[in-house]
Amino acid sequence: MENINAKYVSQKISKTRWRLVSHASLQQPDVFATGSWDNEVNKISFWSIGNHGSSDMDDGFEGDPQLLCEHKHDGDVLDLQFLDQDRIVTTSSTGAVTIFRLHQNSQTISVAQRWPRAHGFPCENAPCTGVVCSSPEIVTVGEDGKIIVFRADQEGVIRVIENADSSTIHAVTYLRTTEILTVNSIGQLKLWDFRQQSNAPSQILSLSGDRVPLHCVDRHPNQQHIVATGGQDGMLCVWDVRQGSTPFSLMEAHSAEMWEVRFHPTNPDHLFTCSEDGSLLHWETSTSSDMPSFLQGGRNNSMISRSAMAPAGGNQSLINAWLSGDSSKGRLETTHMLPSQTLSVNSLDVLGQCLVCGTDGEAIFVNRQVPV
C-alpha cells in the first residue's frame, strides 16, 4: 500500500479513465482523464503522471498527478470513455453526449461535437448514464430507457431503440462488434443484437432471487461469453451468457453499491471492483490443473459460490477460472487496495501496472505498481 498516492483535487470524481496506449509500445499509461460531479461547475480534466521519466516536474514528488488541462462540463459527468488517443466521449446528467478533443501541443481541450438532448423525457432532462464506444461508433444509455447509437463525425443519430427498458439502464458494454449488453435497475442483463431490426433484446438474463439493481458490467477481454456485474447489494456476479439465464457464480464483495467492475485488459485473471463503502478490491484468480471446484462442492464463509453445471466437453484447461470461483481452494484472492475510511470510490481504471481511482472525498489515488 506504500505505492499508492492520494491527490486532493477539490472536486468529487465520478469517472476516471486511462488514455489508451498503443499495444505495440510497452509503455505504461501516463495520462488519465477524470470527470467531476455534484459541483456548481463540473469539469473534465486531463492529468499526467509523467511515466516517461521526464523530470520537468519541479514540485510534487514523482507519481503525483499533474493537471494538464481541464474544461467546463455542463451537468455531472456520468460516464467517460476514450474514443481514440485525442478524443473523449462524456455523458451528462442533462442528457447530453459530448465529444471533447485534447490538443496535445497546446494542452487545451475543445468541444468537438455535441448532442445536447440525446436522452430526455418529454418535460424534463434524463441523465445519460452510460457510454461505450468502438470508434467511430458510440452507444449510450440513459435513465429514459433508451439505447442510442451515434457515429462520431456524423450529426444525427444513427439508431434509437426507444423503450428498450422500462427501468433505468445503468451501464452498457460491447459483447461483440454488433452486440451490446446492458444492465438495468431491476436486475436484468439484456443482450441486444444490432443486426436485428426489432427493438427487442435477443436475450435476457437475471438473478433468480431478489431483483437487485445492477450498476456496472464488464466483459472478459479474451472470452466474450464471460461477463461480470456488480449490483446495489455489493455482490459480484459472473455470468456465462451462452449458458443459462442465471449467473454462474455470486460473490459477496462489498457492503454497499458496487460502482465499477473492471477486468484487467491484458491479464484477465485479475479483476477490480470499487464501491460506495469506500473500498477497492483486487480479485485474483488462478487457473490450476486441479479438478474443477464445482465438482468438489464446498462453501466458504466469505463467499457464496453457486456453480450451475459442468460445461460441455469438461476439458479442464478450457474452464475459465472465474466460472468456478471458490476461495476455499486458494484460487481466488482478494486484497484491499486503499487505506481504509475513504468516502465512496466511484470509479477505477486499470491498464498495465497502473491503477487510478477517484472518490467522493475529492481525492484521486494512483498506484503504479499493481501486482498483476
Place this chain on the structure above:
Amino acid sequence: MEEVDVEPTVTNIPAASDGKHLGFAWGPGDILVYETLYKGSGSGCSFIHEVRKDEDIYSPILRKLFNESHHIFVGLQTIREDLPSKNKKNQFVSISKNYRSVIRACMEELQQVAVSTKEAAVATQYGNQVSILLAIELIWNLCEVLFIDAAPAGSLLLHLLDWVRLHKADVDEKAREVLQSESPAEHRDYWDVVVSYVLQGRLEEARQMLVKQAALQPAARSMYKLIDTLLSRMPFYNPGGNQTLTEFDVKWRHWHDEVNRCLQDNSFASNRHLEIICKILAGDEDTLLEHKELLSTWYHFLVTRLLFSHPTVKPTELHYYAQSCLTMFLDSRSVPEPLDNILLAAFEFDIHQVIKDCSIALNNWWFVAHLTDLLDHCKLLQSHNLHFGSNLREFLLLEYASGLFTHHSLWQLAVDYFDHCPEFGHVYLELQIERVPLDTERKALKVLRICDQRQMSEQVRSICKIMAMRALRNNRLGSALSWSIRAKDAAFATLISERLTVNTVYASKGTFSDLDLIDNLGPAMLLSDRLTFLGKYREFHKLYGEKRFGEAAKLLLSLMTAKIAPRSFWMTLLTDALPLLEQKEVIFSADQTHELMFCLEELTSSPHAPMMDEDIELTKVELLRLSLARNLAMAIIKEGTVEA
C-alpha cells in the same frame, strides 16, 4: 439580551438602491435579502440577494483542507479507548501534526497561486487567506505544545523554541542571501543574521557565522574566541538524557554567572556587536527590546527572554511572563490584536477563552471545531454544558457540519461529522438530508445508502417516493417499481400496477418493455396483490400462447377462486375463458365448469352490477352461459365415458 462581544460588521448590498426598505429571511448558511415596497415610492426590484457569510467553503484550494481534515477527523474518532494513556498522547500529538501539515500544504498552495496570478483581486483574497491560515497554524501549534503535548518544565522551553523557529522563516532567507554574497562578513545584514540566530537559540549557526568575521579581524581574535566559548558552552536541557532538571539548572546558572562576569569585565567593550550578543546571552531585557524589528513579535520576545533568563520555566508560570512581555513589547500606542489575545489566553491555559476568541475572529467554524474535538479527545475540556444541552465540542461540530451541508458538494463530509455528535447529530442529519437536491438516480442512491446505514427509514421512504413519482410521471414504470421495492412500499406498488394494467390490458398500448417488466418481476410480485395478479394474468396469456391450455385453464380459475383477481376484473377473465370453452376438446373439467358458473352467478347477482344494464354486457353473459353449459355437457360425457 446578552452583551455582544464585538460590534457586528456591516455589509452593504451594492445592488439594492439607496433608501429602500429591505426584508430578509434566514437560510441555513446565508440570508436572502429583498427590497420591499414598504416605503411606497418607486418601482419594485425583482432581485433577491443572497448574502453569504462564509466564502471559504467555495474556495477550490481550501476545499482540500476540508476534505483532508475530514479524513483525519474520522480517523481520530476511531482511536481505541483502551490504549494506555502514554500511547494515546503520542497518537494525539501525531494527529495534531497531521492537521497542521494539512494547513501548511494548503497555505503553500494558496501562496503559490497568490504570487503567480495576474488578477489583483484574486491575489489579495488569497493573500488574506494565507495570513489567516498562518495565524491558525500558529495558534494550533501553540495549543499542541501547551495542551496536547503538555510538556513539563525543561522540555517546555525547547518546544516553544521550535514553535518560534518554525514561524520565523525569514532568518533563513536572509542568511542565505548573506552567505551567497561575495564577502558575507561585510554584508550589511550580517550582524542582523548573527543576532537573529542568537535570539532564536541557534547558537551553532551563530558560531559558524562568527568564524567568518573572526577571520577578518585577526587582531580581535581573543574576543571572538571568548564569545565562541560562551556560545558553545550554553547548556540545553536534554529530555531524553539522565540529567535531572535541578542538575541542568545548576549548570545553567554557572554558565549564566560566567556570562555576567564577562560583561562586568568589559571583555567586549571594544566591539559593540559582540557586546550586544553577550548582553542577549545574559538575558538583558533592554537589549532584547532594542531588537524589536528582529524579534518582530512579542511571543518571540517572550521565548527569547525565557531562554536566556528562565529556561526551566514551568507551564504554570508562563502566563506571568507572557503578560509582562506583551506589555513591554507593545508600546503605549499600539493595541493588542485579536491574535495576541488568543495567544495570551493560551499561555494562561484558558482553553475556553482561546476557543471563544477564535470563534469570533474567524468566519468559519473549521478551526475551532477540529481543535475542540481534538482537545476533547485528550480529555482537556471540562464538560461545560451550554444552554442547549449539548457540550461545547458537539455544539461546534454541529455548527461546522451544518455550514458544510449547505454546500452543493461538501454535504457528504458533513454526514460523518453528524455521526460523531451523539446527542443531536442524528436529528440534524434527519432534517438536513431530505433537503439535498436529487438530480440523478446516482445521487439519490448515495443519499439512500446514507439513510439506510443509519436506520432512517422515514427518510428512505420519502426519498424513494419522490423518485418513484418522478419516474411515474415520465412513464418509467420499471424505475418506479424498483424504487417502491427499495422502500418496501406496497401502496405505491399497487399504484404502479394500476398503471401497468391500464397500459397492458385495457389500452393495449403496452410496449414490450412493460410486458417484459411484468414477466420478470420475480419475488417483487408479492409486494402488492395487484402486482401478483398482473403477473399471474400475464402468465396465463403466455401459457395460452404456448398452447398449454390445461395449465392456462387452471390458472385462470385459480385467479378467481383464490380471490387474487379484483372483482372488477372477473368479467374480463371470464371473457378470456370463452375461447378455452369453445375449443373442440374439453379443457375445463366438470368441476371447474361448475366453479366458473358459480363465479359468473356471483358476478351477475351482486348488488353492484351496473354493467347488467348494457346490451353488450347482457349478450356477453348470455354467450358465457351458453358456452359454459355446452362445456359442462361435454365434460360430463367425457368424464363418464369408460375408456375402451
